[in-house]
Amino acid sequence: MTRELLPGEHAVLALLRTRAMYGYEMARYFEGEDLREVCPIEQGSLYTYLRNLEGRALVTWREEREGLRPPRKRFALTPVGEGLVEAWLREPVARLREVRFELLVKLYVLHTVDPGAEAALVRDQLRVCETYRERARERVARAGDGFSRLVAQSKLSAADATVDWLQGHLVTLSAPTARP
Structure with missing residues (x-):
């Protein structure tokens, strides 16, 4: 069975979606x-x-030479890699904690390669997070006293903050001339 790609691997694919690059360029x-x-x-x-x-x-990758300098590898997506990253870029993240890494990487790349898709992803992500928030509210309502209630309240608070942030970003993206 092939393992899932790591978040860092998705980030590398996403960066290569902007253009082919040398490794040191990606590192920068x-x-x-x-x-x-x-x-x-x-x-x-x-x-x-x-x-x-x-x-x-x-x-x-393709090896490239310039004059007497050592050869360098220019990395690029294969058609399979391009298809995978295109699907990944447009899919909202499933877990709230992935918003801080995966969603932000997706927004960074979409802002560069397809700014129109950025708002669509934020709208889709907002729906996912609103559903999560409703489930979190239900957990708080069912939680007894003590630590389980504290955990449920913490998750609800994080969901509230994420939904507020996404709504604000969507307003920013919808403004006629304002772009982050």
């Missing part, structure tokens, strides 16, 4: 101000992810 993106806050992938992990993705025929 993951070390840069925007992505570092969301998914700080170190160079060693990046190359491990690239090897894993190549082994699954999701990524390919």
